[in-house]
Amino acid sequence: MEPYFFLSYARRRGPRVLVKRFYDDLCAELRQELRRLRKGKPVPFDRPFLDVQSIQIGQDWNAALGDALGHCRTMLALYTPDYFRSDFCGREWKAFEDRQRSHRELAGVDAKALIPVLWEPVQSIPAGAAHIQYDNLEFGENYAQWGLRRILVADPGGEEYRRIVNLLARQILVAAEHFRIPAAEGLDITAPESAGPFPSATQRAEPGSHALLLVAARTSGTAHHQRSTDPGCHGESPTDWNPYHTESPEPLARRASQLLEERGFTVRTDVVSDVLGATLDEARGQGQVAVLLVEARAAADEPYGSALRAYDRSNHPGSAAIVPCGPDEAGDGPQSKPYWEAVRSVLPLNWAKGAGDPLPLLQSGISSDEFDGALHAVVAKVQNHLFSFLETIKLDSLERSRITSTSLPVLSTVAVARPEPNGPARPQPARPSSDPLPLEQEQDR
Structure with missing residues (x-):
């Protein structure tokens, strides 16, 4: 089976009913476009992949994901802030983009089979995905400003929503019917080498955190x-x-x-x-x-x-x-x-x-x-x-160690320093404080 598309989305944000509604609407629109293309003749339709629907209870989910990612004709990525924070979404992205890159190297043409969908507004696209164009004037200003999710919520059967879904179905159809990117067998997206381009290095914690x-x-x-x-x-x-x-x-x-x-x-x-x-x-x-x-x-x-x-x-x-x-x-x-x-x-x-x-x-x-x-x-x-706090504590500890390890002269008498005749007063050594200065980091709350 070669699913027409693989729906990649961040799975941990709120209810999935809207994602499922979009998936069903897109599948219905895709069938209509296929009938038009085949002039009403019966069309074999490889059901697009949606994890909560395509993976059965008791099935090996990693194997199912790897098989679908290795054989799907296109991949839709639902852009949200959480999508680019998700390690698994990054792995799905990498798996499909590697296949698309292989096709481009072999055929010399871009299949445009990795299709971004602006589901929610995103402040900045990470470097690993910035080379993919995700907006188009055909989708309209509301799509660019608010994303498809809000358009769906505002008017599920409205003209604007249906028009965007139709545009996406046509793009899927072109990429799926005119280009066949190479399949990848035995994908394991949980393997260390399968890590994707996001989250970015600045968003990841240090190892052992x-x-x-x-x-x-x-x-x-x-x-x-x-x-x-x-x-x-x-x-x-x-x-x-x-x-x-x-x-x-x-x-x-x-x-x-x-x-x-x-x-x-x-x-x-x-x-x-x-x-x-x-x-x-x-x-x-x-x-x-x-x-x-x-x-x-x-x-x-x-x-x-x-x-x-x-x-x-x-x-x-x-x-x-x-x-x-x-x-x-x-x-x-x-x-x-x-x-x-x-x-x-x-x-x-x-x-x-x-x-x-x-x-x-x-x-x-x-x-x-x-x-x-x-x-x-x-x-x-x-x-x-x-x-910052731990680094300050470490430096303070080192400074204390340096002061206590230095041999200081033992004074048998205590004399008051007096200025030299016609000369400046001798500088007095600063008295080491037994208490460290307050830490700025501790006050910044």
């Missing part, structure tokens, strides 16, 4: 008596907490862990306890970045309240806190005021420090669409702070 996720949230047992609580948010453990459950089935801690693992981190998840300060100190000493995932309604409850207030009073380089926010809490409704009061009452100092900071280390009011970007941004900032 570790991250600690600490969750402060209620369980279904402690939250059920509060009528304002959505029962789908909680589970048996605080780590089951999912404030975005209407959009994604994954608990927040698991979603955060997967995002960081894609960037090369080794991740450990735990629950906030009364020894939070010691836990953060230990993580800092081991060079680990730490992110607190805090449920606003649970923040003031024990055992979290005292631990979080102590965290707020202390300065822990290498840590940040994210307080997710539901749609009803973000607006002006009755849920929003208690949410913001809870955040300010438990973390007042971090709240104040974040005023005017374009990237505060207390990220509050974070919606589902904002969470992934906020996590990546604060982890990068926290990692820089941690590296």
Whole structure:
């Protein structure tokens, strides 16, 4: 089988219903174009590849992906910010682009079979994908500004959406029918040599980097008596907490862990306890970045309240806190005021420090669409702070060692220095301070 296209997309961002709708619409449009091409004659149609539909339960998913990537005629890449942060999307990209490059070297012509779709706006395309043109005047200004996902949401059966889907179907048809890029057998996209061109090196963590996720949230047992609580948010453990459950089935801690693992981190998840300060100190000493995932309604409850207030009073380089926010809490409704009061009452100092900071280390009011970007941004900032802090500690330790190892003269008497007649006063040696100067890194929160 040679699927007409392989749909490559970032799988961990919200519900997949819109991706599935686009896939179905594109398949239907492609069939129509094939009938027109064959003048109504029956057309054999190799079903395009979509992971959640094409891989069966119990099937070896790596083998299925490798087979589809090695034999599909074209590949559609749904551009989103998460797409270019995903290691697996980068591997899919590389596998197909290698096949397309082989065809270009053999035939001397570009099949244009790697077809980008601007699903969501992307601030910057990484260098590994920048050579592929992804916008065209035919798609219109709304597509360039907002992406196809928003056009689909605004008017699923509208003329603009259907026109863009038709343009994509025609491009697939041209590449699939007029060019047959060489197949690749036995692809293993999990192999080290299969790593793709993104995430970029600057977005990847250093080898051996570790991250600690600490969750402060209620369980279904402690939250059920509060009528304002959505029962789908909680589970048996605080780590089951999912404030975005209407959009994604994954608990927040698991979603955060997967995002960081894609960037090369080794991740450990735990629950906030009364020894939070010691836990953060230990993580800092081991060079680990730490992110607190805090449920606003649970923040003031024990055992979290005292631990979080102590965290707020202390300065822990290498840590940040994210307080997710539901749609009803973000607006002006009755849920929003208690949410913001809870955040300010438990973390007042971090709240104040974040005023005017374009990237505060207390990220509050974070919606589902904002969470992934906020996590990546604060982890990068926290990692820089941690590296600076540890480097300063290292240099300070070396300086202390140098001072104490130098043999200083022992003075039997203490004399007051007096100026020479008609001459300047003799310079006095500076007295070494027993306490290091305050660290700028520790004040930058």
